[in-house]
Amino acid sequence: MSTAPSEEPYDVVLLVEQALTAADAAQVRGLHQELDDDPTIEVRYHVLLPMADAAAAVEASLGVIGGADLIAPPITPSPDEIERLRSEYRDQADRDLATTREMLVAAGAIIGGVAIVTEPPVDALIGKVREVDGREAIILTRPHLVAEFFHVDWTSRARRKLGVPILHLLEHEEG
Numbered sequence: 001m002s003t004a005p006s007e008e009p010y011d012v013v014l015l016v017e018q019a020l021t022a023a024d025a026a027q028v029r030g031l032h033q034e035l036d037d038d039p040t041i042e043v044r045y046h047v048l049l050p051m052a053d054a055a056a057a058v059e060a061s062l063g064v065i066g067g068a069d070l071i072a073p074p075i076t077p078s079p080d081e082i083e084r085l086r087s088e089y090r091d092q093a094d095r096d097l098a099t100t101r102e103m104l105v106a107a108g109a110i111i112g113g114v115a116i117v118t119e120p121p122v123d124a125l126i127g128k129v130r131e132v133d134g135r136e137a138i139i140l141t142r143p144h145l146v147a148e149f150f151h152v153d154w155t156s157r158a159r160r161k162l163g164v165p166i167l168h169l170l171e172h173e174e175g
Contacts, residue, residue, distance in 0.1 A: 007042040010035055011112060011132040014047045015125045015158075017141040019096035024140060025103035031138070036108075044112035046128055047100055050121040051093040090116070122157045129162055137166045 014028065029036075032043045077085075093116045101114050112132065117124035129137055139155045155168035 010043045011134045013134045013137045015139045019099035020103045025107035029107040046112045047114040052089045
């Protein structure tokens with residue numbers, strides 16, 4: 001009496017900066033082609049998408065608008081304005097996460113979970129890798145040359161803290 005081999009989970013945690021394109025999803029799936037050919041292994045993707053902080057965005061924009069030459073003090077946004085911006089950011093993050101999920105599923109991925117994170121992105125990545133006993137982490141971002149040069153980008157920070165392979169991919173631009 002033969003029994004089918006049990007599937008061994010191979011959990012991959014993706015930290016994405018924005019919605020994945022079809023090309024991004026195909027690139028990620030292509031990384032695990034060999035594993036897909038083994039019927040005893042199930043590759044599962046767990047996607048994390050950081051949500052922008054509304055208060056920090058307002059402060060940053062005020063810093064750009066204001067400066068040493070500013071005569072009048074900057075207008076401080078009301079809590080209602082910050083909450084409206086936070087709601088807009090949440091809606092955008094929900095759309096980006098849904099698009100990412102759709103692109104990965106269309107590329108043949110099995111989704112283990114998706115989440116919007118509000119904590120520091122690298123901390124969220126580390127927590128998820130540990131939670132699911134992740135075998136690897138993939139970080140997809142737009143190019144950030146200055147951060148990468150000084151090794152303060154997500155990938156460099158995660159490499160210092162995780163004991164799994166970490167791959168940094170640059171997201172494809174829609175065009």
